[in-house]
Amino acid sequence: MGEAAGHGFEAEAVFGSSGDEAASTVRVRGELVKLVMAEVKAPVARAASAARRDSRLAPVWLRTRHAQESSEITTVPMSHDIDWTTVPFRGLTDGPRPEPVNLAAVMADLPDGLPDRLAERVGQLGYINGFLAVGLHHPGALLALLEMTEQLKAALDPAHVLVVALATHHALGNEYERVQYLDVARASRMSERWIDTAQGRAAGGLTPAEEAVRRLTLDVVSASPPGPALEAAGEHLDDRGLVAIIHLAARFVATSRISHALRLRPMTGRPL
Known part of the structure; x- marks a missing residue:
């Protein structure tokens, strides 16, 4: 009870002067639970405050991710939710080669983690950019580049x-x-x-x-x-x-x- 006393609790209060030991014990234990929960929540609250402060300068990709993580319902699609035959490319040249990949054909063979990254981009933008469209000829290397970045x-x-x-x-x-x-x-x-x-x-x-x-x-x-x-x-x-x-x-x-x-x-x- 030393820690409790340091927060204004008296050890003898567990027994109380009235002799109703059970009631006093429950009351004091209840106060201790409140104290512990407050101490647990304080750093979480400070971290949330810091995250809100940092998010004011965070670029779009970070702010979007924070919003998704804090929301109970996410709108980011998974790769199996998308009809990849309908997803357009943007940023490509008119040159004949190198050609972009056939998204629908390669999706099943992509390394773990890459399909959902592509789905996130489609969900946010509605298209796949030219760098990805061509880079998917080497999906493992592309995934490593994305993870590095x-x-x-x-x-x-x-x-x-x-x-x-x-x-x-x-x-x-x-x-x-x-x-x-x-x-x-x-x-x-x-x-x-x-x-x-x-x-x-x-x-x-x-x-x-x-x-x-x-x-x-x-x-x-x-x-x-x-x-x-x-x-x-x-x-x-x-x-x-x-x-x-x-x-x-x-x-x-x-x-x-x-x-x-x-x-x-x-x-x-x-x-x-």
Whole structure:
């Protein structure tokens, strides 16, 4: 009962002066249960408050996921709910090759986790983008790329993810993905000045940490020795964050090259 006494309970109250020991025991135990439940709920409430605070800056893909997880009824379709013969592609070139996959034909053979990821995109957008449509010729590699991207994004501040994406795709002239991240940034209520600065089209719109992330990203894009930029970013990020920035920038460089090679067309909607 020492812990209970520390919260204003007296050990002798279990017996009480009235002699009604059973009633007093039930009463005190009831108060203790309330106390324990309050202590259990407090960190949950703090975590929920922090999640609501962070969600104000979270881009569309994160806010949507949070909303789905907090809802009792989800509207995200599963792969078996979709008629894959009717799902359109967007962003593909008019060139004859490489051709997109036949979604209905390949769906049953896709690795676990990939069909439902595709279904989520169809549920949100109503189509499959060109990068996925062609990338599904190698579904295992595509799934690994998606998982890598999700893990790297989850390790970073959502605003830093947008800085890396916009800086990379603008520097490499990748309109296919740049316009998608412009949509995400605007949906996340980033100002036009912030968006322009993230792309290197203006100055003064980013925080010191975001500017350090942008400079490190550009060193990765240009394959420059990232000494000063890495040190500057290290003043704002731990090693885990630094590695995530470098890997995500390199990932965007790779997909920019792929988009160029496939001549994918600019489009709007959630990025890969």
